[in-house]
Amino acid sequence: MNGMTHRNRIVISALLLLLSAQIIFGIYGYANMSNVRESSLSFRKNYMISQLEFNALSAFKQVDTYAVHLKTREFTSFSSRFLSLGTAAEAEKALREQNEKINRLQINADLLQSIYxxxxDSKQWNYVHFFDGEAQDLSMVLWIDDLNGSGIMEALAVKGTGIPIYIQEGELQKVIHKKWSYVSEQQLRRVSAFARGLEGKWIINNGVNDYTLGLLVLSDDFPQQLLYESELEGYHLSIYTDSGIRTWGTGSL
Structure with a gap:
């Protein structure tokens, strides 16, 4: 009986050692799997951030290239010439040539919504182009003189030139005022309509070049170009201003 008991103890001890080893290896394996999973998630996040930085740099370089072109005399000459003082045939020819030059830029409609x-002043012609197929309503398009007389030029200049800036809803509307006595109510209405079209948008203010103000309005879904669709799975991309205002996102607020 004693021999049997001794053998039983040996078997039981062996089983306990085996079970302990399995538990230890199981814990180690689980911990190792967790480390692998965490490492994989960390790699994916780092890769996504690197890809986001690369995509953002590429997109902004492309937009910046458009902005640089539009500041040159080749494009500003249309608005700096006194076309309203010429014949209708001259104006029509100039508009056709301007459209051809814009088309040669092959502007990506996913990046830019419109350019102004x-x-x-009213002796010069304005040029407006929408890249999303929207009809060009020029009835409310205005001149630098209107923007100066209503205080909007200062508001745009304060935001900065040559860089993407976000115009909050109501931000321009609240600063509109009759700066000079000769500013008419019709001018203020034009300015108000124009300001509403810029609010809630990311824009690039090219500043005044050759007596021509250039404004590029970025597409509403411009940030979508910064991520590939497959990279959005499980993640939300949001764009904030430097003051913490959320302007775009793939997820809910």
Whole structure:
């Protein structure tokens, strides 16, 4: 009986050692799997951030290239010339040539929604181009003189030139005022309608070049170009201003 008991103890001890080893290896394996999973998630996040930085740099370089072109005399000459003082045939020819030059830029409609090249005053012609197929309503397009007389030029200049800036809803509307006595109510209405079209948008203010103000309005879904669709799975991309205002996102607020 004693021999049997001794053998039983040996068997039981062996089983306990085996079970302990399995538990230890199981814990180690689980911990190792967790480390592998965490490492994989960390790699994916780092890869996504690197890809986001690369995509953002590429997209902004492309937009910056458009902005640089639109500041040159080749494009500003349309609005700096006194086309309103010429014949209808001259104006039509100039508009056709301007459209051809814009088309040669092959602007990506996923990046830019519209461009404005605004002349100094009503003796000059403005140029507006929408890349999303929206009809061009020029009835409310205005001149630099209107923007100066209503305080909007200062508001745009304060935001900065040559860089993407976000115009909050109501931000321009609240600063509109009759700066000079000769500013008419019709001018203020034009300015108000124009300001509403810029609010809630990311824009690039090219500043005044050759008596022409250039404004580029970025597409509403411009940030979508920064991520590939497959990279969005499980993640939300949000764009904030430097003051913490959320302007775009793939997820809910």
């Amino acid at each position: 090249l605004l002349g100094a």
